[in-house]
Amino acid sequence: MAPTESSLTELTDNPRYQRLVRRRGRLGWILTALMLVTYFGFILLVAFAKPLLAQPIAGGATTLGIPLGLGVILVALALTGFYVRRANTEFDPEVAALGREVRP
Amino acid sequence: MSGATNWPAIAMFAAFVAITLAITRWAARRTRTAADFYAAGGGITGFQNGLAIAGDFMSAASFLGISAQIYADGYDGLIYSIGFLVGWPIVLFLIAERLRNLGRYTFADVASFRFAQTPVRCLAAASTLLVVLFYLIAQMVGAGQLIRLLFGLPYPYAVAIVGVMMTLYVLFGGMIATTWVQIVKAVLLLGAASFIAAAVLWRFGFSPEALFARAVEVKTSAALASGASPAEAQAAGRSIMGPGGFIKDPVSAISLGLALMFGTAGLPHILMRFFTVPDAKAARTSVLWATGWIAYFYILTFVIGFGAIVLVATDPSYLEVGGAIRGGGNMAAIHLSHAVGGDLFLGFVSAVAFATILAVVAGLTLSGASAVSHDLYASVFRRGRTDQAAELRVSRATVLVLAAVAIALGIVFEKQNVAFMVSLAFALAASANFPVLIMSLLWRDCTTKGVVAGGSVGLTLALGLTILSPAVWVAVLGNAQAVFPYGSPALFSMPAAFLTIWLVSLLDRSGRAAVDRGGYLAQRIRSETGIGAEKASAH
Numbered sequence: 001m002a003p004t005e006s007s008l009t010e011l012t013d014n015p016r017y018q019r020l021v022r023r024r025g026r027l028g029w030i031l032t033a034l035m036l037v038t039y040f041g042f043i044l045l046v047a048f049a050k051p052l053l054a055q056p057i058a059g060g061a062t063t064l065g066i067p068l069g070l071g072v073i074l075v076a077l078a079l080t081g082f083y084v085r086r087a088n089t090e091f092d093p094e095v096a097a098l099g100r101e102v103r104p
Numbered sequence: 105m106s107g108a109t110n111w112p113a114i115a116m117f118a119a120f121v122a123i124t125l126a127i128t129r130w131a132a133r134r135t136r137t138a139a140d141f142y143a144a145g146g147g148i149t150g151f152q153n154g155l156a157i158a159g160d161f162m163s164a165a166s167f168l169g170i171s172a173q174i175y176a177d178g179y180d181g182l183i184y185s186i187g188f189l190v191g192w193p194i195v196l197f198l199i200a201e202r203l204r205n206l207g208r209y210t211f212a213d214v215a216s217f218r219f220a221q222t223p224v225r226c227l228a229a230a231s232t233l234l235v236v237l238f239y240l241i242a243q244m245v246g247a248g249q250l251i252r253l254l255f256g257l258p259y260p261y262a263v264a265i266v267g268v269m270m271t272l273y274v275l276f277g278g279m280i281a282t283t284w285v286q287i288v289k290a291v292l293l294l295g296a297a298s299f300i301a302a303a304v305l306w307r308f309g310f311s312p313e314a315l316f317a318r319a320v321e322v323k324t325s326a327a328l329a330s331g332a333s334p335a336e337a338q339a340a341g342r343s344i345m346g347p348g349g350f351i352k353d354p355v356s357a358i359s360l361g362l363a364l365m366f367g368t369a370g371l372p373h374i375l376m377r378f379f380t381v382p383d384a385k386a387a388r389t390s391v392l393w394a395t396g397w398i399a400y401f402y403i404l405t406f407v408i409g410f411g412a413i414v415l416v417a418t419d420p421s422y423l424e425v426g427g428a429i430r431g432g433g434n435m436a437a438i439h440l441s442h443a444v445g446g447d448l449f450l451g452f453v454s455a456v457a458f459a460t461i462l463a464v465v466a467g468l469t470l471s472g473a474s475a476v477s478h479d480l481y482a483s484v485f486r487r488g489r490t491d492q493a494a495e496l497r498v499s500r501a502t503v504l505v506l507a508a509v510a511i512a513l514g515i516v517f518e519k520q521n522v523a524f525m526v527s528l529a530f531a532l533a534a535s536a537n538f539p540v541l542i543m544s545l546l547w548r549d550c551t552t553k554g555v556v557a558g559g560s561v562g563l564t565l566a567l568g569l570t571i572l573s574p575a576v577w578v579a580v581l582g583n584a585q586a587v588f589p590y591g592s593p594a595l596f597s598m599p600a601a602f603l604t605i606w607l608v609s610l611l612d613r614s615g616r617a618a619v620d621r622g623g624y625l626a627q628r629i630r631s632e633t634g635i636g637a638e639k640a641s642a643h
Binding site for chain 1: 185194196343345346347353402403628629
């Protein structure tokens, strides 16, 4: 069942809808920016600071590049987990409530 | 591994093929509608889909290609892994839920939601087919080398066998079979990789430092043996612990980074997986599971690559005369599985690797086929006036054609590193599909003309620059000097696509543009909330 034109305008005027879209949008972009900064920070090190990444830790074979690389992987995982938590606890109930308002 | 044929390995292999064929038979009985064929009826759970997505990602290129890259260059392989992984959060934050809320079977459903169907679907089908082809070639090459190594068959026959098997899975089982084969294989691959990595680390008292130190020693003495001076040899040994020659210049590094990160968000066979789950929440859950499994898998791959340096490169039975690895560079992980687990485990890992390739090529072929049958035939050619039976017939015919092309190209590209081939597919996806998706989802003033112009620019530029790059212009076509000096085109083609979409949309004052902009509100609401979306599952 497609929503009618009037129910659509109603929904966009609904403060609940507006707040949901704004908050989820902001969270999405902030997390995207964090991921981009982390990843391209790493890529820029690969591009411009190869010796730094090849620097041994405590004189051993392991280099600084290894924890840094693994760190990028862990950041990606952590950001993903954070978003899913927020979405499940905060946004989903809002969407469900909106759905009930539109289709009682 | 003595002789050309390894019987325990082949027995494992046969068992595996039998199991997956049984899955296909079971799925074939459940595949009745187009929704079943393309989207497994929308009845897959988030956890299952997460495994299936991880399975699509842990392809032969990831498992064989990246471990081979680490075997050859050490740290450089990790750069690939990281790039492949960091696209996932972006997919989740910007795309996955909206895609699930808007689409039915293909990402073109989403890209053309408020636009003129014909041009957008034509573009989407073209880019889908190209991405799928590059990705397919990589998988076929990996499969061909694997089969040749195991059965001692000539390479062209090996590639043909893979093509025929994959055709069977897709033709009869559709998305249901493809998804379940993918899930089974993901579990087995994760188990096998865990075992190999643990076995490697066990030899070093679970100390990664000891493993790395020994790997540096191995590389150093190999360089000494090939006649390098002690200082050069030491540098060669140390070089595997830091970024090296694989990314030569900053431009290539950033360009490859862009392609890997944003390519994920534009891969048609991955995006298609979001239509197999019932709702946005399940789409989200799938991404979380997928990211977790993929992260774990890449960490294992790193250990496996270094394990291969230590255990494979030092054992003459895995090497040709002259030191090259038997069966080609992509086989490092396979030999390592023999080194830590003997013939039977080699058979198991080979069977899993083979199933991996089959499952991935099946998923790829299916997304290529749906681009032709759903986007081109049903939506463009017949303008929606067709029945499902006809659409499925076209789809199955496309599968046959794609399989033939994949076999032919798999033979032509025999010598390429499979991870590199995949990075090309990523560059295309990042340059054509990602800008189109993002702009059509998020920008109100985006128009049909803008999307079509921008997507075409991204696609042709990425393709053109790739052909002119060293990897094709010099290595494949045999020219002396590459016209385009960088390894990956994304740094140029992706912004060009965005810029074109923006500029053309902005200048577009046609009647269609007014319709496009007017449709944004309804699309936005549905993409944000799922309100107004029909259920994917046909209950």
